[in-house]
């Protein structure tokens with residue numbers, strides 16, 4: 259059992275929350291009961307996740323994508339009202355960590371994704387050093403890397419194969435990091451792994467010869483929250499369960 263505030267200060271230090279400029283508040287987003295014994299982790303604070311956490315008897319939910327983002331107009335209506343109402347009705351705490359959870363060197367989305375793909379970063383790149391880059395570790399080419407990703411994530415990535423060069427360096431950044439492609443190329447990547455692709459990256463892959471793998475926003479960000487949840491469970495003696503709410507996007 260932990261106190262609500264203990265968890266927040268522990269995570270603020272662990273994830274170096276103050277170091278990041280982010281699109282929403284990192285930390286306790288919705289205040290629930292004071293004591294936390296049962297924790298659910300998930301990728302996104304969707305209604306389905308909150309419902310599953312209620313059914314699980316959770317005192318707190320830990321997610322990567324919280325409820326509040328820059329650009330919202332401040333009204334509590336529609337989907338936001340529904341999700342908030344359910345949290346408040348059941349007195350459940352909501353903790354959300356966005357970029358700090360991508361970046362953490364062992365528990366973060368990028369580190370955990372690398373672990374599953376057999377990739378180890380020896381450098382960082384891009385805005386706020388969120389991108390990871392390391393040796394290609396035995397992947398002959400982008401095709402071999404794509405097969406490994408499909409196996410590890412359970413879905414086939416969208417591959418822009420580049421020029422078919424042998425891979426020496428692979429860069430990756432989870433989620434919607436397609437805008438990091440050029441920084442990855444500048445950092446020396448022969449292939450770049452992220453969640454999503456937009457129209458310009460297909461041309462850049464063709465013109466630079468660097469392979470681009472779009473592997474799913476959700477699929478690449480499934481591993482940080484449960485890793486932090488497990489860490490909290492050990493640290494504070496909590497019961498913890500990761501709840502997967504599948505998302506093809």
Ligand SMILES: [Zn+2]
Pocket residue numbers: 322323432433434475479
């Ligand atoms: Zn994301």
